[in-house]
Amino acid sequence: MDTPYAIEMLNITKRFPGIIANDNITLQLKRGEIHALLGENGAGKSTLMSVLFGLYQAEEGIIKKDGKVVSIKNPNDANDLGIGMVHQHFKLVQCFTVLENIILGVETTKNGILQKDEARKKVMALSEKYGLMVDPDALIQDITVGMQQRTEILKMLYRDNEILIFDEPTAVLTPQEIAELMQIMKNLAKEGKSILFISHKLNEIMEVADRCTVLRRGKYIGTVDIKDTTQEELSRMMVGRDVQLVVEKGPAHPGEVVLDIRNMTVASKVHNNNAVKNVSLQVRSGEIVCIAGIDGNGQTEFVYGLSGLEPLVSGTITMLGKDITRATIRERASEMSHIPEDRHKHGLVLDYSLEYNIVLQRYWQPEFTKNGFLDQKAIRNYAERLIEENDVRSGQGAITTTRAMSGGNQQKAIIAREIDKKHELLLAVQPTRGLDVGAIETVHRNLIRERDSGKAVLLISLELEEVMNVADRILVMYEGEIVGDLDPKQITVEELGLYMAGAKRNTVKEGA
Amino acid sequence: MNGKDSFFRRPGVQTFLSSIICVVFGLLLGYIILLLINAKGASAGIVTLLKNYMNYPTRPAQMKYLGNTLVKMAPLLMCALSICFCYKAGLFNIGAAGQYVVGAGACLYGALSLKLPWIACLLFSIVIGALWGMIVGALKAYLNVNEVISGIMLNWIGLYLVNMSLAPVKELASPYTQKVAAVNKAALLPSMGLSSLFSKNQYVTIAIPLSILTAIVLWVVLNKTAFGYELKATGYNKEASRYAGMREKRNIIITLMIGGALAGTGAAFLYLTGFEEWSVTQSSVPGMGFNGIAATFLGGLSPIGTIFASYFIQHITSGGAYLDKAIYPSQISDLIIALIIYLCGFVLFFKTVMNSRRPAKVINNANDTEKKGGKAQ
Amino acid sequence: MTLLIQYTLIFASVLLLVALGGCFSEHSGVINLGLEGIMVLGALGGALAMKYVPSTVPAIVMIFVVSLCAILMGMLYSALLGVAAIHFKADQTLIGTAMNIMSTAAATVIVKAINVAENPDNISSAITYTGARAAFTVRLGNFEFNWFILIAVCALIISNIVLYYTRFGLRLMACGENPQAADSVGINVYKMRWAGVLISGLLGGLGGIVYITAGVSEWKFEVGVAGFGFLALAVMIFGQWKPKRIALAALLFGFFRALSNVYTGFPFLAALNIPSTVYNMFPYIISLIVLAFTSRNSAAPKAEGIPYDKGSR
Incomplete structure (x- = not known):
């Protein structure tokens, strides 16, 4: 224990076909600190955490626990090393109670029968100690999101995890719940737990973190002490330039x-x-x-x-x-044109070609359907025009299956479709x-x-x-x-x- | 990527190859079973099975029995089309078996009890089949009842209903319904001269060309029309099709009504030829609808492919009858068909293998392309 | 009257066993539409045991051996579902259907092959087991008590304990509700699903042999098990995937089945002159109505029917 670091991820590189998700990234988490991991969507935060949690294997780089090199091949290895994670999308069984969710995977039994009473005592003690109020016998489906998150935290504590990862934990919370969470995180750190806090919200990082590591487009940008930095500096590191991305925009002329x-x-x-x-x-x-x-x-x-x-x-x-x-x-x-929130759920039929998606709301109009039959040529011409005008890139043009396109180009196609529509x-x-x-x-x-x-x-x-x-x-x-x-x-x-x-x-x- | 690679990467080619793999493995397993039962006759047995009507020495006899195979192919094809059509819209119409049953009940009731002419009997089957499908559709659209489960329940309800309503028109000495040809000749489907092509096989009627025509029409509907565009969009992504303004509840009901009508027609295509009678004491749902599932998947979920798959399945089913009963049971062909359906479950895997063997980057991986399995409620 | 109770109990036992089997499979996340097929194979295994074990052995040995053969056959057959659904992400509806068709065909082929080998003139698909069947029952006056009723009750008690009071049950249900959550706490989802499927094979196979020995001493395998597997599926749904409720549903549906067999023995029912098919139809109609009312907030395991892929977390 001669190192101050609980976990070190050194020179981690992880590639996926076509992109380098993590390019030589180093992250060192001290014992008892709250360490923020900052970056935009797609900066490589989730990939890095997946490597730490054993969901992916890095091609290069090593992970050290308390100064010793360890190999993490699956979530069980991570659990054994005392690493726990509160996922952005909770991993809870809706029809189980809070207690059942907490003990799942580490149940104590006697003659094959579950011993819930002991577990309940331990959970109550933990929730007292860290100020995590939950009703152990409530069903997950009946409790608030904040309480579900506390259940996730208790899951980690019940397993005596020392290293706690919080993946964008505030996205789903109300402001009061966020304040409570911040307090809980501080309590945990005070008790000697090491916390990795993944976020892109600067004010939260400024409030709760001790240090912050910034990633941008898969690359390591740097690690700073929060007390020596400002929100402006952090955001510059995150986006790679001054934040003043003000778009050229004249005054509005509201009409009817x-x-x-x-x-x-x-x-x-x-x-x-x-x-x-x-x-x-x-x-x-x-x-x-x-x-x-x-x-x-x-x-x-x-x-x-x-x-x-x-x-x-x-x-x-x-x-x-x-x-x-x-x-x-x-x-x-x-x-009304509508660019939907979830392009995979609502915006696109992913198994359809790009051209078919471009006429998703309009295929039935006389322009594209004659006597009930699709006018393939009209659809093709129209799609090719929009693709051209909006620089939508895809492997095979209009006939590309949209599933095979990148997220950015999928979104471009949707926006082109919605804006061109009457x-x-x-x-x-x-x-x-x-x-x-x-x-x-x-x-x-x-x-x-x-x-x-x-x-x-x-x-x-x-x-x-x-x-x-x-x-x-x-x-x-x-x-x-x-x-x-x-x-x-x-x-x-x-x-x-x-x-x-x-x-x-x-x-x-x-x-x- | 060279030309050969891209040929094997075409979805159509992959589907075809997958089906061939299923057939070959199915037949191979069937051969092994024959070997296990009686090693000496196994090779001759599998050949007999595959030769079907070619087992007859003379051409007229061959044509006649080819006719019989086609007579039974028509209803099978209709059931398969029912399942295929619904599957394209994201619905697993296991209820086709029951829609077939009520279709059979309707046309026989029309022919034997009401003494209607064939066209009325046929329409009766279509309407009742559609109604049976509509129940499944309405339950799904408005009450979120899984179509597989309600389909299964309706299969049995249909079976008992039909047994009950056909009881008055059964032969006195047997559990079978009276012969349509004897009671009401006008209810027999017309042959339009087709029977003379098949050595005067009286059972060869317009049902055969009509079933093939239906397959072609469905292909056109699915691939060339706005209606087909809408149905497939709903099948691929229900939420997105709703967002795009398609009325998914209405589409679910219409799809299953069409599915029901197709399966009901299939029954009329068999029972209005007089080829078979209905046994009013049967205690299982006839396998036609389930074999339709086999033909659908073996046909690569395409109406055109389904024509060939239906023929193939009926071909070996009929071929089973020519096995030497003293050595091999004729159910061997059912077994082979069941094996083929089972293997069709692995098509996704076959395609993944075909894709991953190629060095070029794989865009669709298995998780993305798989259809989520039905969720029973 | 005794006959009605006797039939109700034995049919309910069959339905209970098979529906509990389905319950385990579905709680692990695999829809088992092949229950009918598993029953057929279980019945075949048991019937062959009865055919070859001399009927002079003690009753307890006979019950044990016959049950064991039925169970083994059932589990072996359910493995077909396990392989396809768990490892190859096959469509579970398709596989279940294939298993049902295959079971009757396979059982018929096997039995016919055996019969023909014994006697070239015997091409029937029937197995006779008059002597062996006697071991299963005890006469209590008019009432014929079948030991399998007791076994079904035990299965119910054990299932209830296993599902709700053991580590295994907790983990099994987690896999059917949210496999990603189960995986994240180190539970092997594939293993648990295999367990669920194999248990359904065990109970389904047992149900198969109970069914064919319920009232007759000979079984024609050409007819399979006449839809009893599907009826068990209805029982499971009617019982909302909960063992205790499944037991009640099994009793109710068993009662209807029994009625269709013996209603002529009751003057007032006979006077109504309702054909037996109506009684047969009833359970399915009730299930359909229940489905219509409960499907909005279904108690079905949430992840059932969806193949689990370790990659997509």
């Missing part, structure tokens, strides 16, 4: 009201409450209205309600003066999710061009930077309600953060 939503309420699929509560808003032509908020505050359900994927509990939607509250998806689509309103839901910086810029430029051509744009975004740069007007959604109607030119990021965290709210001006 295109979309008018009044008192929209949408039920939730996961709990019994409504996910969207009494939301009213308007979007005019020639402006970009952005709905900002932390993930899981009702944005998804709002989009489902607006696009017609889910029925409203109450409220009305009017578009261009026409009531579309009960209109079908296809009727709405005649004036519409007055563009609904863009996290359109830059999972894209690299260059692609993000293109998307932003597209949105602004849409606005300048007189369309109404409704952008749903989780990224503060995007919200500040692109929006003409910001609406903040918190727990299913609009809690702020803000002008990006007159507000700071910090203030916006307060609204998003539910710490501040202003009354929404009717039809502002």
Whole structure:
């Protein structure tokens, strides 16, 4: 134990066909510290953690535990070395109790029968010690996301893990739960646990971490002490240039009201409450209205309600003066384009060719279907035009199976399709999710061009930077309600953060 | 990548090769079983099985029995098309077996009890089959009932219903229904001169060309029309097709109605030829619908491939009848068919192997292309 | 009346055994539509044992040997599902269907081959086991008690304990609900699924032999097991994948089956003049109705039918 490091990953290189996910990365985690791992989507954070957890084997580099080289071939090896991980998507069995989930895999038995009482005592003691309040006999499907996460943490502690990995743990939490989590992490570190905290949220890193390692596009950029650095410096390291990615953008010229939503309420699929509560808003032509908020505050359900994927509990939607509250998806689509949040689930039929995906909503229109028969030639010509104009790259052009295309090009194809389609309103839901910086810029430029051509744009975004740069007007959604109607030119990021965290709210001006 | 590589990478070629592998292995296993039962006659046995109607020495006799094979191929093909069509829309229509059963009940009831002409009997089968499919579709669309489970339940309900409703028109001395030819000649499907091509085989009717025509029509519908585009999109990705404004509930119901109509027609194509009668005491669902699953998968899930697969399966089934019963049971052919279906489950694996052997980068890996198995509720 | 109770109990035992088998397989994440086929093979194994074991051996030996053969055959046959579904990610519906077709064909071929070898003129697919069957039953006045009823009750108790009170049960169900979660805590999903499938083979095979010896002394393998495997599937669904409820469902469905056999013995039922097919149809109709009401919030294991791939976490 003559080294201060609990875990060292030295010169790790991991390649996948076509890309180097980790290129000579070094990460050293001290005992009892909270070490942040910062990077954009696709920077290689998940790959690096998968290597540490034994899910992937690195081609080059070594891993040391307490100064000794170890080999981690599967998650069991990682567990044996005392490495535990709270995955971004929880690994919990919904119909089991909290206690059953905690003991799963390390059960104690007597004559073959499970001994839950001992386990319950240990769990209660642990939850007392670290301030992790859970009901051990509640079913996972009945408890909040925050409690599910605490169950995951208890799983690691129950196994006496010393090295705890948190993979983007705050993405799904409410602000109160985030604050609680930060406190829990500090408690854990105080008790001597070593914590790796994967995040791309600078304020959280500044608050909780001791040191921070930054990755960019699979490469190691550096490790800094948090007390010697600033948010600005960290973000520069993360994106590789000054963050001021402000897109060239003139003033907005809002025209008539295109979309008018009044008192929209949408039920939730996961709990019994409504996910969207009494939301009213308007979007005019020639402006970009952005709905900002932390993930899981009702944005998804709002989009489902607006696009017609889910029925409203109450409220009305009017578009261009026409009531579309009960209109079908296809009727709405005649004036509304929709870049969906999840391109694999909603945006594309991955087993279809690119050209077929490009006419996904329009295949039935007279332009592409004659007497019930598809006009393959018209589809091909149209697809090739869009591919050309938008620089969508793929192996075989229009006939490429979309599954074989890169995420960025898939998204380009969707955006091209939605923008070319006849519409007055563009609904863009996290359109830059999972894209690299260059692609993000293109998307932003597209949105602004849409606005300048007189369309109404409704952008749903989780990224503060995007919200500040692109929006003409910001609406903040918190727990299913609009809690702020803000002008990006007159507000700071910090203030916006307060609204998003539910710490501040202003009354929404009717039809502002 | 050279030309030969890309030939083997074509999905159509891979599907064809996979089917051939299934057939070859199936026959090989069948041969081994023959060897185990009686080593001496095994080679002659497998040849007999494969020769089917060619076992007859004279050409007229051969044509006549080729006719018989085709007569039974028509209903098999219709059942296979039912399953194939639904599978393209993401639905496993195991209920085709039951839709076939109620179709049989409908046409025989029409022919024997109501004394209707053939066209009415045929329509009756289509409607009742579609209705049976619609129940599965409606349960799936509105109540989220898995189509495999409801299909299985409806198979049995259909069997008992048909046994019950055909009981009044059975022969007194046997459990079989009366002969259509004897009771109501007008209910027999017309031959349009086809029977003369097959040595006056009276059972050869328009059913055979109609079933092949149906396959071609379905191919066109699936590949060339907006309706087919929509169905396949729903099959590949239900969420995305909903997002794109397709009405997936309606599509599920329509798909299964069409599937039911196809299977129901299949039954009419057999029972309205007078080739077979229905036994009102049968205690198992007839295997036609299940053999249809074999033909569908062996046909590479394509309507055109299904034509050939149906013929092949019926060919060896009929061929089984020519085995020397004192040595080999005729169920050997059923066994071979079952082995082939079982092997069809490995097609995904065969294709993965074909892809991974090539040095070029593999775009589709097995996890991506696999269809998720049905989820029983 | 005694006859009705007797038939109800024995049919319920068959359904209980096979449905519990299905329950284990589905809780591990593998849909087993091949239960019918497993029953046929189990029945064949047991029937062959009865054919060759001299009927003079003590009853307990006979029961043991026959059960063992049925179980072994059932498990061997279920391995076909295991290999295809667990390792080759085959479509489980397709494999189950293939197994059902194959079972009847294979059993018929085997029995016919044996019969023909013994006597070239005997091309039937039947096995007779009058003597051996006597070992299974005890006469209590009018009532014929079958030892397999006791075995089915034991299977129920053991299944309930195993699923809900043991480490194995906890891990098995984790694999059927969320295999990624199970894998992340070091559980070998493939192994657990194999266990589930093999247990379904064990219980399904046992159910097969109980079924063919329930009331007759000869079985024609051409008819398979006449849909009893599918009925067991319905029992499992009606029982919402829970052993205790499965037992109740088995009793109910067994009762309907028994009614269709003996309803003529009851004057008021005979007077209603409902054909036996109606009683046969009833269980399926009830299951369908139950499905219609419960499928929105199904109790079915969430990951069943989805092949597990270690790569896609």
